[in-house]
Amino acid sequence: IVEEGYPMAKLRAIVESMNEAANEAGVAIIAGDFKVMPKGSLDGMVISTTGVGVLQGPRVLDSQAGPGDKVIVTGTVGDHGIALMSKREGLAFQTELTSDVAPINETTAAALGAGDVHCMKDPTRGGLAMTLNDIASKSRTSIWLDADRIPVKPSVRAASEMLGLDPLEVTCEGKAVIVASGDTAEAVLTAVKKTRYGADAQIIGDVRGERPGSVLLRTVVGGTRILRKPLGEPIPRVC
Numbered sequence: 001i002v003e004e005g006y007p008m009a010k011l012r013a014i015v016e017s018m019n020e021a022a023n024e025a026g027v028a029i030i031a032g033d034f035k036v037m038p039k040g041s042l043d044g045m046v047i048s049t050t051g052v053g054v055l056q057g058p059r060v061l062d063s064q065a066g067p068g069d070k071v072i073v074t075g076t077v078g079d080h081g082i083a084l085m086s087k088r089e090g091l092a093f094q095t096e097l098t099s100d101v102a103p104i105n106e107t108t109a110a111a112l113g114a115g116d117v118h119c120m121k122d123p124t125r126g127g128l129a130m131t132l133n134d135i136a137s138k139s140r141t142s143i144w145l146d147a148d149r150i151p152v153k154p155s156v157r158a159a160s161e162m163l164g165l166d167p168l169e170v171t172c173e174g175k176a177v178i179v180a181s182g183d184t185a186e187a188v189l190t191a192v193k194k195t196r197y198g199a200d201a202q203i204i205g206d207v208r209g210e211r212p213g214s215v216l217l218r219t220v221v222g223g224t225r226i227l228r229k230p231l232g233e234p235i236p237r238v239c
Helices: 008-025 079-089 105-114 127-139 154-163 185-193
Strands: 070-073 117-121 142-146 177-180 202-208 215-218 224-226
Touching (some): 105 117, 117 127, 127 177, 127 215, 177 185, 185 202
Parallel strands (some): 142 215
Antiparallel strands (some): 070 202
8 A cells, every 4th residue: 555656766675675585485375355445644665464374284373382391492582672762862873784684485384394393483572472472371381481592683782772672572573483302403593594584593491381371581790680571562562
C-alpha cells in the first residue's frame, strides 16, 4: 500500500531489495497486490506479507523445553533495535551500528539437521528477554543464563547505555533462539557457526525444572537476578 506521490525510485529500490531477499532465502514471491492511497492517509508505504510452506519433520514449538536442555542464540543481540534508535537520536560511533536483518532459514535448517532441537523462536519484539520468558512460561521450566556468554557488540552495549536501554530487551531481526538437548547442543552450535549468519552463535544457558516460568541471569560479578518480561513499551516500535 503506497501513499499517493511516493517517489518511483524509492519504490523500485524496495521492490528490488524484496527480490534480493527472496532469492537469498530461496523462496518465491508468487503473488501480490498494489494499491495507492490518498496523500496523507499513511506515511509513505506499508508492506504486509504472508509466508506459506510445507512442514517437514516433527513440529518444533516454544513449549517443548525440558530440564537438561541448552539454550543457544545464533548471534549478537540487540543489533536491529539499537541501530534504528541510534539513527533516530543522531548518535555517532567509531564503529557503525547496522541492523542484523537477515533470513534465518539456513541457520535453523543447520540446527535441525545437527541435533535434537526442542524449541526455536526469533527474538523480535521484546528481544531475548521476551523470547526466553515466553519459552520458560509455556514449557513450565526455568531458564538460567550466563551474562558473560550472551554475545553483545561493544558498540551496541555503549549505545544501549546512552539510550537507557537493556540490549537483552531490544529487537533482533536476523537471529534465532534455539533450545536443544544437552547431549546434542554442542553439535548444533558447531553447525550453526558454519552458516553465513551464525559465526557469533553461543550457548548462553540451560533449562531447569525448578522455579518454572522464570528466567534467571547469572551476572559477571557472581550474583543472580531475574530477567523479567519487558512490560509496556520499553522502546518505540521499530519492527
